[in-house]
Amino acid sequence: MINCSYDQLFDPFVSLRGRLSQINEIVHCTIYGSNRRNTKDYIFRVAIYNAPDGVWHTPCLPALLNVNDKRKERQVSDSALKSAAWPASEIQTLVNEGAGLVDPRIYTDQELYSLEMERIFGRSWLFLAHESQFKKAGDFVTTYMGDDPIIVVKQRDGSIKAFLNQCRHRGMRICRHDGGNARSFTCSYHGWAYDIAGKLVNVPYEKEAYGCIDKEGWSPRQVTRIETYKGLIFGNWDADAPSLADYLGEATYYMDVLLDRVPGGTELIGGINKWVIPCNWKFAAEQFCSDMYHVPSSHLSGMIAQAPADLPPEALQVSGEGAQFRALWGGHGCGFVLGDGGYALMAVSSGQAVADYWHKDSIAAAEAHLGELRARKMSGMHMTVFPNLSFLPCNNTMRVWHPRGPGEIEVWSFAIVAKEASPEAKEAQRLVCLRTFSPSGILEQDDAENWIEVQEVLRGHQAKKTHFNVQMGLGRDLKADDRFPGDMDALFSENAARGFYAQWLRMMTEDDWSSLAPEVLADAAE
Amino acid sequence: MQPSKMEAMDGIATASLDLRSRMELQFEVEQFLYREAELQDDRHFEQWLDLMADDIRYFMPLRTNRSRREQALEFSSDHDIAFFDDDKATLIARVRKLRQPTGWSEDPPSRTRHLVTNVRVAVTDDPAVVSAKADMLIYRGRLERQVDIIVGERRDLLRRTDTEFGFEIAARTFLIDQATFLSNNISFFI
Numbered sequence: 001m002i003n004c005s006y007d008q009l010f011d012p013f014v015s016l017r018g019r020l021s022q023i024n025e026i027v028h029c030t031i032y033g034s035n036r037r038n039t040k041d042y043i044f045r046v047a048i049y050n051a052p053d054g055v056w057h058t059p060c061l062p063a064l065l066n067v068n069d070k071r072k073e074r075q076v077s078d079s080a081l082k083s084a085a086w087p088a089s090e091i092q093t094l095v096n097e098g099a100g101l102v103d104p105r106i107y108t109d110q111e112l113y114s115l116e117m118e119r120i121f122g123r124s125w126l127f128l129a130h131e132s133q134f135k136k137a138g139d140f141v142t143t144y145m146g147d148d149p150i151i152v153v154k155q156r157d158g159s160i161k162a163f164l165n166q167c168r169h170r171g172m173r174i175c176r177h178d179g180g181n182a183r184s185f186t187c188s189y190h191g192w193a194y195d196i197a198g199k200l201v202n203v204p205y206e207k208e209a210y211g212c213i214d215k216e217g218w219s220p221r222q223v224t225r226i227e228t229y230k231g232l233i234f235g236n237w238d239a240d241a242p243s244l245a246d247y248l249g250e251a252t253y254y255m256d257v258l259l260d261r262v263p264g265g266t267e268l269i270g271g272i273n274k275w276v277i278p279c280n281w282k283f284a285a286e287q288f289c290s291d292m293y294h295v296p297s298s299h300l301s302g303m304i305a306q307a308p309a310d311l312p313p314e315a316l317q318v319s320g321e322g323a324q325f326r327a328l329w330g331g332h333g334c335g336f337v338l339g340d341g342g343y344a345l346m347a348v349s350s351g352q353a354v355a356d357y358w359h360k361d362s363i364a365a366a367e368a369h370l371g372e373l374r375a376r377k378m379s380g381m382h383m384t385v386f387p388n389l390s391f392l393p394c395n396n397t398m399r400v401w402h403p404r405g406p407g408e409i410e411v412w413s414f415a416i417v418a419k420e421a422s423p424e425a426k427e428a429q430r431l432v433c434l435r436t437f438s439p440s441g442i443l444e445q446d447d448a449e450n451w452i453e454v455q456e457v458l459r460g461h462q463a464k465k466t467h468f469n470v471q472m473g474l475g476r477d478l479k480a481d482d483r484f485p486g487d488m489d490a491l492f493s494e495n496a497a498r499g500f501y502a503q504w505l506r507m508m509t510e511d512d513w514s515s516l517a518p519e520v521l522a523d524a525a526e
Numbered sequence: 527m528q529p530s531k532m533e534a535m536d537g538i539a540t541a542s543l544d545l546r547s548r549m550e551l552q553f554e555v556e557q558f559l560y561r562e563a564e565l566q567d568d569r570h571f572e573q574w575l576d577l578m579a580d581d582i583r584y585f586m587p588l589r590t591n592r593s594r595r596e597q598a599l600e601f602s603s604d605h606d607i608a609f610f611d612d613d614k615a616t617l618i619a620r621v622r623k624l625r626q627p628t629g630w631s632e633d634p635p636s637r638t639r640h641l642v643t644n645v646r647v648a649v650t651d652d653p654a655v656v657s658a659k660a661d662m663l664i665y666r667g668r669l670e671r672q673v674d675i676i677v678g679e680r681r682d683l684l685r686r687t688d689t690e691f692g693f694e695i696a697a698r699t700f701l702i703d704q705a706t707f708l709s710n711n712i713s714f715f716i
Contacts, residue, residue, distance in 0.1 A: 178590040178705065180599070270606035271588045275707035298630065305623035410706060415607050431611060440586075440610050440712040442623045445631035448710035453669075 085111040088509040095505040097498050100471030106504070107280035108458050113406040120387050120507045121146030123238040123516075125247045127389040127400050128152050128162055128223075130414065131231045132267035133179070138196050141179040143412070144402045145235060150223065151175050151185065152233065153196045162223040162235050163198035174220065178272075198222055230259040231266050240513045249518060250485035251332035254325055254383055257374050258393035262365040262418050269415035269430045275439045276410055279451035281388055281403040282504070284411070287447070288391070289333035289384035290326075290496035292318060293472065298450060302442040307348045316348060318380065322491030324473075325484060329518040331386030331503025333496025342379030346394055349380065349443070350436065353428035358394070361425065362418070373483060386503050396429045397437040407455055413438060470494045470501065538649050548647075555647045555658045555684065558693045563640035566715055571621045574715070578614055579685060579694045586610040586700040586716055601701065609702070609712060624713065631713035637667040638714050642680075650683070655696060658682045662700070666714060674709040676716070678702040 091112075094103040106112055126145045133141050134154035142165060143150050149165035151174065167174050172189040175182070184201065186193040193202035200215040223235040227244035229252065234244050241247065248255070259266055277284070287294065295318050303316045324335040337345060346355035358366075359376075366375035383391045388401040399413040415433040417426045436443045457463050473493035481488040489495040510516045540548045565574040578584070586609035588602035602608055612620070624632040644661040659681050666674040679701045684693040700716040 176591060177593050180593055180596045271602035271608070273588060273607050273609070274705070275709065277710045297628070301623045301626035301629040304626055305619040413607075427605060430605065430607070434607050434609075434611055435616055438607070438609065439707055439709070442620060445711040445713045449631045452672075452710055
């Protein structure tokens with residue numbers, strides 16, 4: 001029996017393994033002690049003894065390593081400032097919010113990308129699935145959090161569980177299906193089987209191979225936290241992150257234009273359009289956050305295509321009346337046209353049938369539910385919830401920009417409609433969504449063209465040394481608009497983009513939520 | 527659920543026809559498909575549109591990874607999201623878009639090549655309508671170095687017309703052999 005402190009035992013992982021291998025006579029050890037991870041002063045007692053039959057019996061070793069695994073996870077979030085290639089002081093130079101300058105290496109650098117996975121995608125609330133994708137227990141979808149594959153499953157009690165789609169034995173993808181219904185998930189490699197909650201329940205030849213094995217300890221890693229907002233299920237790896245409600249903040253006021261426009265909630269149309277664009281994820285996320293400005297240039301041809309043939313092109317220009325929202329905290333943003341032109345704009349961007357549904361059939365219910373401002377006056381909205389979930393409410397599209405290295409994304413695009421809409425209205429919205437915002441979408445086609453070429457140009461050494469301009473609206477006297485929550489600017493602005501990159505910078509350089517949390521900002525303001 | 531049009535497009539085998547009739551039908555259909563491909567690849571999109579029937583459904587469902595037990599769910603169904611679900615009016619709109627001076631995704635134009643192969647022809651209950659399946663390899667070169675290769679099965683219902691081309695396309699379904707679409711967009715036709 002030896003006594004040692006938590007740090008002596010577990011820090012670092014390598015030395016623990018060394019300790020065990022150096023003591024040749026160890027064939028069995030047991031640890032005692034609760035996993036009070038916030039205190040370092042308690043004692044683990046490690047019992048070591050020989051097994052009489054000379055065979056390794058390891059009922060406890062997996063548990064030991066598993067505790068260590070949690071310790072390791074903790075260290076990751078503590079080590080935010082310890083990148084050799086990119087110390088925080090260097091990262092700070094990449095985004096200059098006050099000057100409206102962005103260093104384009106944030107779109108190309110592999111090491112920065114790895115840090116994004118750790119510090120942004122490892123700590124932010126990420127969209128997993130919509131509740132309507134699950135009808136009965138065992139219904140599952142597979143998705144991603146950053147680059148990490150995730151299984152999301154409905155449980156018998158109606159709750160949702162999500163866990164890493166990685167077998168704990170040798171790392172095989174446990175489930176290789178896009179979705180379906182399962183009673184269990186069996187790894188194809190060696191046959192370890194997991195129940196729908198993600199618990200290891202069966203290990204082939206367990207007695208012969210392992211003696212016994214700690215199944216609880218060797219279950220796939222559960223997504224640390226799962227919370228929902230109006231049908232959308234989010235996950236977060238970080239136990240210390242703020243609640244989803246605090247994270248979304250006043251962005252929910254705008255999200256509700258899509259998620260809670262009429263009573264009854266939303267549902268997804270079947271199918272997820274998945275495609276690949278060789279560009280950095282921030283181009284897409286930032287554009288949906290902050291960029292109404294590209295519409296008249298990038299998308300004019302698509303709007304002309306849908307408009308009546310005799311409509312002059314000038315009639316299709318986006319009106320200058322509107323506003324842009326920048327979240328006070330969190331990097332979320334959206335923009336929208338304001339006024340009475342919503343019906344006409346929608347007829348052009350989404351077609352007559354959908355315009356009729358939004359502005360005639362459902363307008364009374366929407367106005368009663370959301371109020372006149374959001375139901376009647378706002379239109380043409382674009383939105384991003386930091387880091388990578390975006391919406392276009394008027395095109396019924398919602399999408400996640402899954403990062404795939406610094407130079408590639410997978411777009412996962414969903415069509416979302418009000419549950420209470422008539423079958424005809426749903427069908428009209430389905431068709432418009434896939435005809436406008438999908439790989440073949442006559443509006444979306446041109447976005448990829450832009451992002452790809454920006455990324456291609458950044459192969460250049462001089463190009464990478466040339467700052468991007470994110471200055472639109474800089475220095476403008478922003479007055480609070482008491483009609484809207486958040487920091488408001490004009491329709492054409494990059495204020496929300498600056499908010500997006502400011503949040504990016506904070507998450508990339510600040511160690512933990514003691515400084516990052518929204519309430520810290522609120523306290524500072526007071 | 528499989529898209530409903532797909533079963534209807536299987537047609538009836540041509541075994542009942544004599545060899546000469548079968549050869550003639552095969553020849554007619556192949557020549558039509560080659561000429562249609564030529565119109566696309568030579569960018570004669572307005573003439574290509576003339577081959578689309580007024581009641582066309584131009585459909586390209588999604589394809590997913592499903593267990594063998596759930597293979598019926600492999601393709602997105604009639605009222606799910608799709609890559610294409612167009613009618614004549616929206617096909618006209620697409621051509622209108624790419625002809626605009628601001629139609630950036632096709633200006634400069636893509637270089638496409640529609641390779642039509644393994645053509646299988648079947649008759650249907652309607653003597654004026656022929657079912658044609660073909661395997662397709664669509665190549666796109668774009669801008670300096672972009673290359674996209676799209677492979678799949680095309681299922682057409684071809685309706686006889688009194689025109690130079692001899693047929694119009696009453697329905698087209700394209701079944702792609704990719705689950706995650708590996709190209710940035712489909713600004714061309716399939």
